[in-house]
Amino acid sequence: MERKRTVTFQPEGLRAEIGEDESVLTASRRCGVQIESLCNGRGRCGKCLIRIEGGKATDPTRFETLALSEREIGSGIRLACQTYPISDLVVHVLAAPSATGSKILTWGLELQIEIDPYIKTVSIELNKPTLKDQRSDAERLRSALKTSSIDMHLLRHIPRLLREKDWKITATIYGREIIDVSAEGLGEAYGAAVDVGTTTIVVYLIDLASGKVLAVESDYNAQIPYGEDVISRITYASREKDGLAVLQRLVIGTINKLLDEVSKRAKIEKERIYEVVCSGNTIMMSILLGIDPSFIATAPYVPPDTSSIVVKAREIGVDINSGGYLRTIPSISGYVGADVVSDILVSGMHKREAISLLIDIGTNGEVVLGNRSRMFSASCAAGPALEGAEIKFGMRGMAGAIEKVAIDPESFEVFYKTIGGVRARGICGSGLVDVLASMAIAGIIDQTGKMKLNQQQSQGNAQEFVLVKANETEIGKDITITQRDIRNLQLAKAAIFTGCSLLMKKMRIKPKDIANVYIAGAFGNYIDPMSAMVVGMFPDVPMERIKTIGNGAGFGARLALLSRRKSKEAQDIASKIKYLELSGEEDFQKEFLKALNIPHAERSLFPTATRIIESKGKERPIMQ
Amino acid sequence: MERKRTVTFQPEGLRAEIGEDESVLTASRRCGVQIESLCNGRGRCGKCLIRIEGGKATDPTRFETLALSEREIGSGIRLACQTYPISDLVVHVLAAPSATGSKILTWGLELQIEIDPYIKTVSIELNKPTLKDQRSDAERLRSALKTSSIDMHLLRHIPRLLREKDWKITATIYGREIIDVSAEGLGEAYGAAVDVGTTTIVVYLIDLASGKVLAVESDYNAQIPYGEDVISRITYASREKDGLAVLQRLVIGTINKLLDEVSKRAKIEKERIYEVVCSGNTIMMSILLGIDPSFIATAPYVPPDTSSIVVKAREIGVDINSGGYLRTIPSISGYVGADVVSDILVSGMHKREAISLLIDIGTNGEVVLGNRSRMFSASCAAGPALEGAEIKFGMRGMAGAIEKVAIDPESFEVFYKTIGGVRARGICGSGLVDVLASMAIAGIIDQTGKMKLNQQQSQGNAQEFVLVKANETEIGKDITITQRDIRNLQLAKAAIFTGCSLLMKKMRIKPKDIANVYIAGAFGNYIDPMSAMVVGMFPDVPMERIKTIGNGAGFGARLALLSRRKSKEAQDIASKIKYLELSGEEDFQKEFLKALNIPHAERSLFPTATRIIESKGKERPIMQ
Numbered sequence A, B: 001m002e003r004k005r006t007v008t009f010q011p012e013g014l015r016a017e018i019g020e021d022e023s024v025l026t027a028s029r030r031c032g033v034q035i036e037s038l039c040n041g042r043g044r045c046g047k048c049l050i051r052i053e054g055g056k057a058t059d060p061t062r063f064e065t066l067a068l069s070e071r072e073i074g075s076g077i078r079l080a081c082q083t084y085p086i087s088d089l090v091v092h093v094l095a096a097p098s099a100t101g102s103k104i105l106t107w108g109l110e111l112q113i114e115i116d117p118y119i120k121t122v123s124i125e126l127n128k129p130t131l132k133d134q135r136s137d138a139e140r141l142r143s144a145l146k147t148s149s150i151d152m153h154l155l156r157h158i159p160r161l162l163r164e165k166d167w168k169i170t171a172t173i174y175g176r177e178i179i180d181v182s183a184e185g186l187g188e189a190y191g192a193a194v195d196v197g198t199t200t201i202v203v204y205l206i207d208l209a210s211g212k213v214l215a216v217e218s219d220y221n222a223q224i225p226y227g228e229d230v231i232s233r234i235t236y237a238s239r240e241k242d243g244l245a246v247l248q249r250l251v252i253g254t255i256n257k258l259l260d261e262v263s264k265r266a267k268i269e270k271e272r273i274y275e276v277v278c279s280g281n282t283i284m285m286s287i288l289l290g291i292d293p294s295f296i297a298t299a300p301y302v303p304p305d306t307s308s309i310v311v312k313a314r315e316i317g318v319d320i321n322s323g324g325y326l327r328t329i330p331s332i333s334g335y336v337g338a339d340v341v342s343d344i345l346v347s348g349m350h351k352r353e354a355i356s357l358l359i360d361i362g363t364n365g366e367v368v369l370g371n372r373s374r375m376f377s378a379s380c381a382a383g384p385a386l387e388g389a390e391i392k393f394g395m396r397g398m399a400g401a402i403e404k405v406a407i408d409p410e411s412f413e414v415f416y417k418t419i420g421g422v423r424a425r426g427i428c429g430s431g432l433v434d435v436l437a438s439m440a441i442a443g444i445i446d447q448t449g450k451m452k453l454n455q456q457q458s459q460g461n462a463q464e465f466v467l468v469k470a471n472e473t474e475i476g477k478d479i480t481i482t483q484r485d486i487r488n489l490q491l492a493k494a495a496i497f498t499g500c501s502l503l504m505k506k507m508r509i510k511p512k513d514i515a516n517v518y519i520a521g522a523f524g525n526y527i528d529p530m531s532a533m534v535v536g537m538f539p540d541v542p543m544e545r546i547k548t549i550g551n552g553a554g555f556g557a558r559l560a561l562l563s564r565r566k567s568k569e570a571q572d573i574a575s576k577i578k579y580l581e582l583s584g585e586e587d588f589q590k591e592f593l594k595a596l597n598i599p600h601a602e603r604s605l606f607p608t609a610t611r612i613i614e615s616k617g618k619e620r621p622i623m624q
Ligand code: FES
Pocket: A025, A036, A037, A038, A039, A040, A041, A042, A043, A044, A045, A046, A047, A048, A079, A080, A081, A082
């Protein structure tokens, strides 16, 4: 008769029963606990880290002594796939997949805000007019609600509305303006937070009373056929006849479609959406409002307007309540947009005395450094490599993209995971950062990025490192990494680090002074922070200081939608933060060249990354 | 050899030479001095009053002893057509045509206002952006001009505009908003004051720098086919599908056409018109803005909104500069509109301690009584008689309308003047008031309004008083006044007086306390104040206290356009003034019945009018 053992997973406290010949990894899957695994339990990827907190388990296997340091094993750290129970066990999951990690930050923040949107609803019964009280309908309404104005389109129907509802009404108010009147008791008011990405647009439908997200929908920005990146959009907008109007119509079309979808999903009427708050980069915000973004593209890179703009949604054709508003989060500069202001707002770094570094990673990397007294921002032209472009087998983060990679430093065996778990079609950004880090740790590239391949690793004479053999892929050919790919990835990570580095110099801040590193951006969301640190994408700080922000743009828009105070904070952030034009800094070239190395030409600046690389991955920090 | 004599006319000081056999009236025509004359110099209409201030003239004729009192003759008062020079003469013209009189009031006020419009232009050279100064274009512009916002449509083009003008620009600012940017030196800014009448729309094009009227154009309100008066317009707007939108489009069409015409006439670009200020009755203001006016028509007669409304002109399709504004003068109640607020603004009664009475005469008479501390207003349903409707030969004030009438109290001969001097086609409002007054003075009607005609005066059995014989008319039949016409005129004048009377009662004010009576309204402009007083249309006060305001609606709009202070005064007027609903007053019926008499059932209240009637016109006051 087989003995059953109970494994309890901390911190969630979930439990599973397994036999003595089943691993802790198997137990975790049985009760739905997420433990990272790339090699599917073969002990080779070194990802499935746990710490034994109670009970007895089998001794470490050969794979564990290869992947873990003695100190780690001494403190009870193990690979879940190599650990079998001898008694009941209590284990602590150490490295949860980063997506979950980011969600934790976002959910935590949600609880902190006081819900106080610009949109309010008030139910009231008005005194009926008489021959002795002939005040105008508008005046009667305004004075009863202590407001100063009525939306022009609403005003046109006010006389009939008041009488139809027999003077018992619920009014929707924006600031000091009445924007809707409905029957008494119909006090539901919704808003939408919109992340207007260059590639993807995400719409969150929010209940303005509870702050809850009722539905989320996303889709590609319909502008994509007119250019993949912001610069090609600007070119289209400024060179083609009516180009700007065309692009504006497309983005608004996508937003309207998503508003339709979230309303249907949540079973609410679109007329009950009263405000849309949008965040995104400066070019997206400009095009959304139909404002000419041309001059962002050429020196001195001047944006048309960076302030928070409030317009009647109907003025630009956004289809919500006729009196409703669309508002943009303010921006900082042409290349540090509302999305970064949103990131900062979500991070809370603008309110703390401690120094934080925020990195929003995308085609352009944006970097912000500082605390509540002063902050500097910069934009780094990382190029499209991190989004999979200009990489031989690079692709966007879609099904079939390799998103996680580990390389066994002894056998050089490659372990990976694709989005959707399907056969591999290419590699996306987070996979590429893993590749670069793993190749450095495995010694396949040296610190200058030069590949040193043996015959077995490479594909013919091409000097390409084979990640996945043709017969395992969907595309029927080897998925490889070329020397040129490595070079492009080095350029991208160096650009981002140079931004961090010049800001630190400007503000006389050392890596050890940085209390928090926030990783943001749709792509930053998926990146493995340790891989990013190993390649030297940002300063070498203790791992526990690194935090992933979820969709900062969307979440920041949501904060601004729900809280007038957060909206004001966003304005303060945008107006107080200084922008440093990196191309105007004399050290730029020198710093950039040093940052091309992996992790960096001055290795003393990167003690952790250097230790990880030199220990072939054994001496990595573990987030407890 | 004929002796030539020089006649000098005061107050203008103009001179003419005449022979001894030529009258002073002839002299006046020779040098362009306007002296009223209805009988064309036959001594019968009693209108051509002068006072001899120096020199010797022929003795009074038989006609003069009939038309003038002994006291008048004793003080040198004569009829110009009956007076021939014996020496050189200096004469003073006593009764100038009322149109001239009203112009004098308007021109006098023009000089008093300080020009300080909401629209300003500022010329400035901006610092060009550099890598060290990458502020957004909008921020650069706003901070240089110390403004807080930029018109949304303008903002879209700001980046290109600033660079095209090489950062040397002239900005047009409305309050704290930049609404236009043009090349340096192009600082012209124009505005339009619009009198939106139920029948006629008048547009004044104004230079906002000098305050000068550059052009004036008027046309019928294109809504007329949908109803002659406001009530039928309301009916159309509320009963017909899209009725309100149709009427709005029509009135805006007329305004746009007139804006076109004044711009062409003054040779300016329409894009340089930045603000349109509109005045008119509450229904016209509502329809202009597309606001449902339905409930003004039924008790308790509640207007949709009476405040001053400011909208982007483009929002309602008014075709001026894309960033420009349309603003309405505020109203007081459903039937006391922006036109009356304009009248008050022009009269200045809201700033003086002395009590004034203002009467705006049209289909509805509006009456305002008070001083700078308190004012009451009322609306009196005068009916359309004073605009020529419901009168057998009534017509609007167009060419061929009899506009002035005098009846010789001895011979009952009728003297009249038509608009344009052409053959008579009917009688308009001012002529009708003259008819009623003249018939009372000549004793053709008694104080109850009953006609006592002999065979010679009347037309067959019909008991109609013949004003003009068929062979003198354009229409080929007798133009007559019927008993029913008299009755309708009595109803109209009684309605207006009842308004005055109930306001006086409410405020405990006696006629002698009234320092000024202002006659306003497109029709009030043409009425003969003495005729109106004789029939008892307003309280019996010394004639010199009666003043005609020109186009109060148009002129008030012009004041508000040119002066922020006057705009604020208009708001104060509208908010401070009380509205008295006459139909809610218990004395209404009693007062109205008494006011039907000519001048009034209580003759002691009308000493001047009574004296004029009883003296058959001899004992009339003369405005010196
Ligand atoms: S799953 Fe345990 S090492 Fe890969």
